[in-house]
Amino acid sequence: MTINSFRLRSVAAVVSMAFAATTAWAVNPFTVRDIRIEGLQRVEPGTIFVSIPVRVGDVYDDEKGSSAIRALFGLGLFKDVRIEVNGDVLVIVVEERPTVSEVDFVGTKEFDKDVLKKALRDVGLSDGRPFDKAQLDRAEQELKRQYINRSLYAAEVVTTVTPIERNRVNLTFSVIEGEPAKISEIRIIGNTVFSESTLRNLFDLDTGGWLSWYTKSNRYSRSKLNADIETLRSYYLTRGYLEFKVDSTQVAILPNKQDIAIAINVTEGERFVVSGVTLEGNFLGKDDEFKSLVTIRPGEAYNADQVAETTKAITDYFGNFGYAFARVEARPEIDRTTNRVALVLQAEPSRRAYVRKINVVGNNRTRDVVVRREFRQFEASWYDGDKIKLSRDRVDRLGYFTEVGIETQQVPGSPDQVDLTLNVVEKPTGSISLGAGFSSGDGLGLSFGLKQDNAFGSGNSLGIQVNTSKVNRAIVFNTTDPYFTQDGVSRTIDVYHRTNSPYQDQSYYQLVTSGGSVRFGVPFTETDTVYFGGGVEKTTIVAGTALPTSYLNYAEQFGYSTTAVPLTIGWSRDRRDSALAPNSGRYQRANAEWSVAGDARYVKATYQFQQYVPLNKQFTAAFNAEFGWGQGIGDRSLPVYKNFFGGGLGSVRGFEQGSLGPRDSSGVVIGGNRRVNLNAELLTPFPGAGNDRTLRMYGFIDVGGVSGSDGVNVNANDLRASAGVGVSWISPVGPLRLAFATPIRKFEGDKIQTVQFQIGTTF
Template identity: 70%
Template sequence: MQFKRYSLRAASLVAALLLAAHMAWAAEPFKIRDIQVEGLQRVEPGTVFASMPLRVGDTYNDEKGTASIRALFALGLFTDVRLEINGDVLVVVVEERPSVAGVEFIGTREFDKDMLTKAMRDIGLAEGRPFDKALLDRAEQELKRQYINKSLYAAEVVSTVTPVERNRVSLAFTVIEGEPAKISEIRIVGNKAFSESTLRNLFDLDTGNWMSWYTKSDRYSRAKLNADIETMRSYYLARGYLEFRIDSTQVAIAPNKQDISITHNVTEGERFVVAGVRLAGNYLGREDEFKALVSIRPGEAYNADRVAETTKAFTDYFGRFGYAFARVQSVPEIDRSTSRVTLVLQAEPSRRAYVRRINVAGNNRTRDEVIRREFRQYESSWYDSDRIRLSRNRVDRLGYFSEVTMETTEVPGTPDQVDLTMKVVERPTGSLTLGAGFSSSEGLGLTFGISQQNAFGSGHSLGLQVNTSKINRLIVVNTTDPYFTQDGVSRTIDLYQRVSRPYYYEDSYALETVGTSLRFGIPFTERDTVYVGAGVERTTIVPGTYLPVAYQNYADQFGYASTAVPLTLGWGRDNRDSALVPTSGNLQRATAEWSTFGEVRYVRGTYNYQHFVPLTKQYTFAFNTDLALGQGIDGRPYPLFKNFYGGGLGSVRGFEAGSLGPRDSATGLTYGGPKKINFNVELQAPFPGAGNDRTLRVYTFVDAGNVYGPDDPIDAANFRVGGGVGISWISPMGPLRLAFARPIRQFEGDRIQYLQFQIGTTF
């Protein structure tokens, strides 16, 4: 049979198109009786047929042939495509791209290999995917860029493609990371008012010290450099240098790619003093109210922080009346002859707006309702900046998010409406608490606690505490529903069992307590919460050796087992700027407990006050006090098993936990008392070499306090006093505090404990 065989061949899509457009001859149009595909290995024939614009029964021409080649190349599955005509049969001959057999990373210590494998998969280089040399080159360059971001400028990345059986290739990225480039010099040129060392101390980047292995402050980072530049600019602008500018910043890398030098060229300008402040524009007829918000003081040096504070206060005050788009600008009128400046605060309230919709973004685990119930700005109501700020702060105080921001956007086509978007960044809300202490009498005592503040994204908290000490054993299970009612009343349920055995011996006496309690938290204001509750507990004095006389007398009079039904009332207010690393504000808590039912009758109360004062950006002064008092009622003595204890972390450091207070005359054992008083002061400072890093700090402290019996007067002459130094570290497992303390004032028989640490406490 006579037939003609024509071929259109292309090494690439461009070559195919050129060949089709410029070939010297063309195939005669014909009706396609059949289409055959040759060269397929892994690609399904249906993929080829579905991509081509030609079908059996169509009339073939060169234009349709070119379109078919273009469509098949666009799949990215083939390195070569050609069309052959065998009579009235169209034969599609393809050469498949090799597939990726695997991706391997060699020498990558700085990055996790699983993370790199995922990154390669995201860009298309993964096992089973078609191999693309362009993607390989892009991946190699991106990997080099990531190493540069980590100051590893000497890193070398070489990609290798190894053919394997069945038209596959194995990819390997071989990396020689080298040593990270470090900052060897930071220079500031043009400074006159402040010394170079003073300015360098403001920076997060430095030339390194003995703590650089932790802070990595000597590793160059563009983001940190920009932050340092802004810090220096703010420092000058806050001290009167209105025209200060940074002319240029040069970052130079030595030929060995190991040393980096940074040079800032600055022009300070003159120092200006504020001559006066003037209001201009539309202030809604409330000029006197706005003037009260001005924090800029004539006669003082120009301070950009005060100016920003004032303009923000003006904008927020406009927002209280619904003016979401108010613009406030500070326009300086400079008199260079006297180095004085008059600030004109120009205001334009624009138009009043109300909130159409409030969106929530970033909460992948936390339910929307958990966030929305904290809002105080509502949809379809007037825009109120105070309520918006309060909403943001309430969500932030939940503790479920590392970052909370609120964005305002205009509604297109509706100038008097805005949409609000609250963006959150979730953080792990589970916490692990570990504690330990060692003493000659008790040995090593361990405490363990685990809690989840946002269980299953519901906002509920679940907790478990366990103490494995041979002397004091404890297990507590609790759960809190922060919105038991729609009005924000919380509910907490506790189940607990405590066993206190003062000696290791199995036949020594013990105190066993089993109980449960139910508490409700009622929010009276945005900052004040009142707690009410009730509980039932059963306490048993287990007879044994070394039973104190006081306990024996109590058991003889009221029995070895007794039941109490305590009613509780509490109040709390938290004004701290951070619950994790507070630097300002205060925390107050007060509780009262009253048992009028059962065999045990008593009343007792506690009060805790913490206050934080920022001395500078790096130093914080902290003060803490704990007061407690108990009294028996209805003619019954205060129950000994409700006594307070002192000593150790959270009390008087340097003394063994629970060792302060009255002692049994026969055994010398401390059994606590109904009166307790503690005072703690701390000076918190940066860890040497850690710079401005607030996750690692040192502190020095002085503690004083004691526990007193029912008939003992509270006398400061009997205070135990301890002092020392410690380390505070926000570790991956939670806040860790390590204290080394020595008694400053001690008495005969006191049990000393020099080293104490705990994970999971903040003071």
């Protein structure tokens, strides 16, 4: 059956309804003895009896007949309704609309069919529902809207209605998607201070590059264009152009429906300099404290970001004293003759409030207590803006949610009370880490790790690492309870078994290490944590072919099997803006290990420092420094298997992993008791990826080295160095870094590895 035939039948139904109404009115009023219904197939009779305004025993007249017909047509279940009178019996004859049996799509490549079916359900068209031509029209428009949102303006939708048995129909939407419309031109008109190319570089939308297939930056999106316009406005407002405005925006789709031209008309206005800042209103008698929050400096260009930061800082500071509804307004007083502006900060603290209730929404998997224990703002306490912000940040730092936001609602009828609602959006908290490296000598080496940071929504983490290579076999299990005590002391348990062999031939010597440890973390501040713990470890040197001289000497002196009881203490401070893709902030950690009992007596210490400096919107400078030191205690030397090694990812890229360090008389790398690593990177969005920071490239320089024995410092003449480029990608399985490195300072015998990659690491 074609759509035209359905249109004809719809017209016929309307005519039939009018005729039925006419016949219904052409009767004299009478008392209804019985009501019969004819023509029902799937609709329950009760649906009709409930809908009509006539009951057995009522007096039937023209008005009730008309109302009954309108009510039944209004159900949307019937395409024809007639009322007939047989003596004092009322006969309602209906013809049901066909039911949609199946909805199918042909030619849809851009969308999954389930996505389109959900979109059609939202407009009332789905399997099992009555078929309505008006809904079919809405469905076609909805499908076209979905494609327009993906810049597929040339998409065409043709609907086929196929009647089948039992008054049902199948609907088939045939879609010709066409090619997506792409931005062919972006013009900014009216600019004189900044060049058009400079302003276009601020945009996420562009006219395309060789990587546009991934970024889709040349596909038009209204929301993205609005965001770019806001970026443009912010660029001017932060440089003194107080009266900058966007006059109009034209988006033109060319007749071929494949190209889009965008024109943005702007008026820059004059550049204004701040002449002064004054405070007016009620500042709780703490004017000096509030003045210290002002970042706007007289003599500098007007900066809208500084104004917004200042007003927010003042508002938040009011919140620290319980004034949740404080209003702070920055009122500019413009002198156009001198192009100067005086800013007046008007404050009204309103009334003090306390928090009645805290609600958590969106944690479908994570237990409520896991979120609430991070809160520093408590119920029935005075509203404190600092504690609320800290609470939000602590929940965000858990890493369990993609979005974390707090809303403040006033309690109706209680002007001094507020409710807080924490809205979270959960994300998968499992991660996979993979590591690989390739060298001509050893071929490809692989490692695998699996970690669940929020196991069963408890906030505890479980992890396992497995390496099945013939050279380095290992299995490591660890678990962390971040709230082992109610005060936030964490507990970490590690159990491990490792086997290291220099070659794939198992006849060569092996180093077998088994042990376990427990570590506690005590938070001293919101960013500082101190760790302490202890463990037991047993290391066995399995003699075999090519046992290095250093291992043989150690075994002969202290035995082939030695035990150690190391105690550990550490400290970390994390002030980065992100753990996955940091752009600013600093990270530090220090750790000391002291073996107080057993056959092996030693002390080891490490320190790491990272600094991220945003140079502008696109470039970030990153620096990393690591230092390691170890020494034997008393008459014992540092166990040879506790030595530091260098080379590879996390050290000096371009050299094989763990291949840098002193060698013994047999020529085997045995490492040393001192290590230095220095790394510098310059990160920038990948060419063609716009300002997308999930895919970036970087250039780097690495310098590092390992010293020989106790008391010998690292010699600068022995340091290795490399330089290269790499790619950083926040992939679905974790951050991936691929490095292409070339040694710029190397020595004879060094093992070179020019291509290295790893998932789940930073430097």
